[in-house]
Amino acid sequence: MDRYTPLEDFVGLDLPVDQANTTGRDQLGEPEQIPELSDVNCPDELRQLIEALMDRYPDKDSREGHKSASIPALWAVQRQYGWCTPEGIRQAAAVMKVTPAYLESVASFYDLLRLEPSGKSQVLVCTNISCWMRGGDELLDAFCEASGADRGKAGHGGALSADGEVMVSGFECLGACDLAPMVSVNERYFGPLEAADAKTVIDQLREGADVLPGKSLAKRPLPGGEDVPADDRTDSLKGPNQ
Numbered sequence: 001m002d003r004y005t006p007l008e009d010f011v012g013l014d015l016p017v018d019q020a021n022t023t024g025r026d027q028l029g030e031p032e033q034i035p036e037l038s039d040v041n042c043p044d045e046l047r048q049l050i051e052a053l054m055d056r057y058p059d060k061d062s063r064e065g066h067k068s069a070s071i072p073a074l075w076a077v078q079r080q081y082g083w084c085t086p087e088g089i090r091q092a093a094a095v096m097k098v099t100p101a102y103l104e105s106v107a108s109f110y111d112l113l114r115l116e117p118s119g120k121s122q123v124l125v126c127t128n129i130s131c132w133m134r135g136g137d138e139l140l141d142a143f144c145e146a147s148g149a150d151r152g153k154a155g156h157g158g159a160l161s162a163d164g165e166v167m168v169s170g171f172e173c174l175g176a177c178d179l180a181p182m183v184s185v186n187e188r189y190f191g192p193l194e195a196a197d198a199k200t201v202i203d204q205l206r207e208g209a210d211v212l213p214g215k216s217l218a219k220r221p222l223p224g225g226e227d228v229p230a231d232d233r234t235d236s237l238k239g240p241n242q
């Protein structure tokens with residue numbers, strides 16, 4: 001018996017990669033279709049943003065869709081809806097000409113892309129080595145206690161607060177070990193924190209107040225003094241290479 005499936009036996013070699021069956025197994029059904037833009041009711045601002053993101057990558061005219069922009073496009077969906085909703089993924093898929101299943105597979109790989117509701121605010125508590133040695137686990141305990149989030153779930157993927165407004169999650173190194181123990185609150189870094197700060201943060205988030213201004217990395221004095229202009233990348237939604 002041949003060890004390898006002959007190339008001609010593969011199903012769908014003329015299809016985009018994510019619709020082709022390259023396993024050699026029988027297909028369970030019809031390949032998922034790429035949704036039509038006219039069928040998904042994509043908000044104009046989301047479509048325009050995803051199209052602008054696609055323009056930054058060289059596969060814009062590929063017959064396999066614009067896969068290179070998948071992560072920023074999913075990020076845009078998450079910003080639009082608070083998480084990567086099934087409908088948001090369908091909208092992005094229609095704009096990008098890929099299947100929703102492809103985008104969902106990408107989203108499921110990355111912790112920061114969420115496939116379930118995650119509240120209005122997200123608190124990621126670093127429990128990796130530097131933060132753990134300086135009380136990261138106790139800080140996560142304190143955030144769970146202050147918010148009413150389930151501690152067991154918070155340590156394994158995240159848990160919503162009792163009122164569903166705040167997601168608390170333990171996290172691996174967030175790359176700011178000099179702030180240990182530190183947290184990310186709505187994508188902004190704070191540290192070093194004490195357990196008592198947890199309740200303050202949760203209260204401030206619920207009130208819509210500025211979070212711990214004295215412990216915010218973004219509000220730290222700039223090296224070199226006040227005359228050095230701020231790096232506008234820290235205040236924009238763009239990544240460092242955009």
Ligand code: FES
Pocket residue numbers: 126127128129130131132172173174175176177178180182
């Ligand atoms: S160990 Fe916490 S930021 Fe690196």
